[in-house]
Amino acid sequence: MDWLGLHFLPATSVSGRMLLECSHNPLLILLAYAVACAASFATLDIAERVGHVEHRNARLRWRALGALCLAVGIWAMHFISMLSFQAPLEMHYDLPITVASLAIALVSGMVAMEALSHAELNVAQYLFAAICIGLGITAMHYVGMSAMRSSAVQYYEPVRFAGSVVVAIASSLAALVLAIHLRQGSGLFHQLIKYGASLVLGAGIVSTHFMGMWALHLMVPDGTQMQMASTENSLQLSLTIALIVLLIIAGSVSAALADKKLQAKERDLHRVNALLSQLDQARVSLQQVAHYDALTNLINRRGFNQIFAERLMEQQLADGMLAVMFLDVDHFKRINDSLGHDAGDELLKVIAERIRGATRAHDVVARFGGDEFCILIALHNIEEARHMAQRVMAKMKDPIALAGRRMVMSTSIGISVFPHDGTTCEELLKNADLALYQSKGNGRNTLHFFNEGLKTKASLELHLEEQLRSALVEEQGLQVFYQPIVDLRTGHVAKLEALVRWQHPVHGLLTPDRFITIAENNGLIAELDNWVLRRACQDLAQLCDSGFEKLVIAVNCSALNLAREELVQEMDVALKAAGVAPQRLELEVTENALMGNISNTVLLLNDIRKLGVALSIDDFGTGYSSLAYLKRLPLDTVKIDRSFILDIPKYPQDMEIVQAIIVMAHTLHLKVVTEGVETPAQLEFLSEYGCDYVQGYLFSKPAPLEALRPLVKQLNQRKPSELWPSTHLLETVEMTGTTPGTSGKSQRASHAHGDRFRARPQR
Template sequence: MDWFDLRFIQHMPSDGHLLETSHQSLGMMLLAFLLACIACYTVLEVIERISQAQQPLSRWLWRIVGALCLGSGSWVLHFINQLPAEEYAQSAVAAPANFSSLCVATASAFVVMLSISKGHAKPARLFTSALLISLSSTVLHLFAITQSPQVIALFYSPLLIMAALAFACAFSYAALYSYDHQHAQSPAMSRLSRITASAALALAIEFTHSFGVEAVVADLASTASTDVPGAESHMALIVSCLALLGFAASLIAAARDKYQVVNQSNVHRVNSLLNQLDHARTSLQQAANYDVLTQHLNRRGLNLAFTEKLLKHQQTNTPLGVLVIDIDHFKRINDSLGHAIGDSMLKVIAERVSSALRNDDVLSRLGGDEFCVLASLKSKDEARVLAGRVLLAMKEPIVINGRCMTMTTSIGICMFPEDGNSPDELLKHAELALYQAKGSGRNQMHVFSSQLKAKASVELLLEEELHTALRSDQGLQLFYQPILNLHSGKLSKLEALVRWQHPQRGLLSPDRFIGIAEANGFIAELDNWVLRRACCDLSRLADEGHEHIKIAVNCSALNLGRKELATEVSEALLHFSVPAQRLELEVTENALMGNIGQAIDLLQELRAQGVSLSIDDFGTGYSSLAYLKRLPIDTLKIDRSFIQDIPGANEDMEIVQAIIAMAHSLRLKVVAEGVETPEQLDLLAKLKCDSIQGYLLSRPIPMQQLLTFLADFKVESSLAHHL
């Protein structure tokens, strides 16, 4: 087929004919436009698939599908709109010519797809794509007209051509812009934007066709008309059905691909969430089972590891060693240097202990400054060797922030299956051995034995029964030991001593239960009971005519650090209407010096109430004379260890003489404890000791016997000549 003579004219030639002279039906026009809209909508769906495709081959296949949809949509619109033209009827059914037009439309559409499908377009790329859509429609129109056998020469109006391109480009740009910004909208608005963009693209194609028809003047050859009534409607229906099938197939393929992509995305998201959950679970397990500071197992992690390790040793019937390690006096580090230094030291200590262990040994931080070691050992001797390595590793000085410190440890040891069959039982027994090591002077190891368990059981039972005795106010009672004033020869004071009348064990002295009360945190309750009972007995003594006698009550070291003590003393005195001058509090030298800063303030507050104060067991501690002269005390009590060997022991006699002289120089009274012989009394009188107490005068006796003793008391002839 020859190429046609194409001419651009300013005015229509006088001998020219319009290419289309027939009137198009409204139904045909709407059908063509609807097919173009569907084609454009399909193209936009395909563009989305291109942007989401992961493989290069998939992107190229979708570009081809999009080119087929866009090209066939443009061609179908042109084809159906040309069907009513009587002159074009023969060319409309010419298969080769129509196929050629379809190929040209598809090829030009492929160029458009290459431009459109490059991700989110910038304004320049949007304009380029819109211009390509306009040009591709124009090329299709031009090529299709040239395929008509009636056309000899074509004449184009340049103004109408430019107008067609301008309108088509504007609508194409608007459509692409609307599609490009639909992703930021809601799903409903996004679908509406896509439909609007499809209609705009269809209008762009329609403009190129309509304006093109108006712009073309053709020189037609005279041929016989072969108009077949109704042929164009049948042909339009066939072409429309074929086009719709193609568009539907493309839409279904796009929807299926979108569904697969969404599924893959969901699967990927679920896998990602599962991986995050696995990481979170691992992190939680790490946080739950490991100590943050030392990075070793914590108590919870130890329980799991202990159960697993114990099960293996039960199956193989082999011993397992359990070591509980405690840092001696670690609290002083936190109190004096701060918790930051304490934490740094704990890290170093954990490294030291770990360095002394073997690879398969398990180290755990139980809490605070306490650690636990699980070790596969054959005997307690091997356990002692392992504990010895730990003790040796701790002897090296620790340098933190320029300070050089040396810490010691106490270690308790027990063995499976000899000392227990469960983690709780083994830990409890190892801790019992640890307490024994600490009680024996610290910086040593101690191995669990059945005797320790029996002792712990007895102490636990005593603790429970002591609680019951305090709550019910039954069993506990006060005994009083008289104190004789050597200057006046009268009983001036009584020392209150608590006793426990146990229903099974008989009368228990303080050394059997005071330590239990201190260790278990209710010594303050016990001291308060003693204080109130002593005030009650002071009131009773006044009623019996002994209002001049004072009572001295012992105060424990732990109770001395409580600010509430001064309030409890004033409340007890007020409740029983006892003058404060008749009450004296005794504190041991070691208890006083162990908390001297707080003790001074508390003693001054008690002294301001009128309560007398004395230091018990003087000479056995490490008190400083610089502090002694600042303390608001009234009396020093010389410990019986210095009295029991005099006058035969010259050194003790010199110590007693020095204490009396020092006390008098500080204007303090002196009481000698443990006086049992006349010779001791004679010496103390010569040394000008103020008062004595001991078996020579009387043993501690209960209140009822005390009243009889006071009523019958007279200085015997054996004592009279010493006074």
């Protein structure tokens, strides 16, 4: 039976003799197995390379090299195995057919590498590729067998023939599975597994050949003379082929290893480049964070200082001018407190855009934090800075839609100019800040240029702050003066208002308007308040010992101190330490301080009332004047500000206002004190309209307690009909109220500028 040119043994015997004296050279069999194992290892290694190569052309080159290694390895194994075959016949091989078998092996190798170029294969793809490769190997084997020329005829036993095909397909399937699964991994263990797989695959390839040889039967015609052919040429040819093929495989494996190392270095280089790129991005991000404000995308203080130094050096070399503008948004805190910080952030973004829109492209705009901005511009003359500031202020006044509201913001600006106001960045920034402080102090929504007087004032305030801190620690220089508060019903002194003074070693006696703001701005106000409170309680104890058991002392409380929860405890400690009744003490707070946080204020005032301390609202009429809030506060007394008394009886409107306040206070069951009474006409008017208490220079200026004792005793001995002060009494007051180094004129001026120790609104 013949099939595809192959002769298969029929069921009945054929004519001729079957050769049984055939054998194989063991050395060549081992050589063929070594070549098969080397080809298997090369295929696995190159398949690993194919799986890791990214470029298409490189993948094609590696696939071609892998196909070549696999083809020549299998073909060499087959040819060496054929040369190991020994039979008593003269044999040779047909060269064209041998080359054709090599071509078939190359096709099988290309199919194998095509399958291995895929990352994953499903079961059907595995089987299809294994069948194609196995059939190619089988075809290569039997075509190579047909190249053998001798007097014998080749017959194949069908079952064994089929077995060789199955072995070829199974070996191909095993090779595909191992090659794909061994592509990932590294290290010694992975390499050992690859070596073991190469031995198994080599055995499978050799098994395919010898299954085919087992199926072969050589039939020689009767009468054919038998002779054993020489094996020397076969051995030399086998060794030559093996050497050539092994060199090809070794070169391919070496190339794969070199490429693997090169690719690893390339990956390392890519990783290094990626890390460098990430570092560059991180550096840019850090630079962005370090030099730019995240909210407004303007330059921050650090970035501004760097650019400022560069611009300043340029202008110094060019003999040019620079202006530094400090901007502060007026009353920005109200936005955060009322609408929340998110709304405040949105407002800052809008403000930043408006400032940027009012400046030129080459101007530098920065946000220093909070609501503080700074502009740096180059100038030809100082008026350019003024015009720029005015443009910014005009831009700011455009309505802003925020949180469903339309609001208009304003800004205060301070300006310093190089080289007139300084030659260094620090000096110019400091001077611009001083000019800004002046703008805020002069009513806000204004601009001011720096002048030397501001530096002098700032230096003086710094010096006063240091000395005030020292005076509080050492309790030296600070004094408490008192001013009588007269009861209009009896004509007697019912209360004394405690007023702090500072006997400065250089500047003489300082009134509160010189140092209260300094104390408030530097965190000293609570300590100063507490010192006055303790001293007033001690003086109350002395008054009790002197026979003034009913006299009350009124102590002023700063708005900042009123927000402290410790205030109640401090008052309790001061009263107990002096051993005086709480009813002898009255706390005076300004109207604006009370309205700052009405809910917390009511709770704090109730706690103070529980101690037994009376409460008085000071400067009434100059602040919010909200009756809705006023009726909620646990007050005892309302003190009318002197600004309403000053022009009485000259202006009837002031008289009507005072009269209305008195009626309103009495309706709320509150006592009324009017301060600033300086003329008998004012006293007569207040007495006529029911004012309860009066206070002012008509009776006495503020004076130390020891100087006031005779005056208080004298006033308290009078009858109500003798209320009007006599000329003699006023002269007595002048003598007792004047302190060394302070004239009566300066005392009156100090009262006009806020002679009492009271809270002042922060600027």
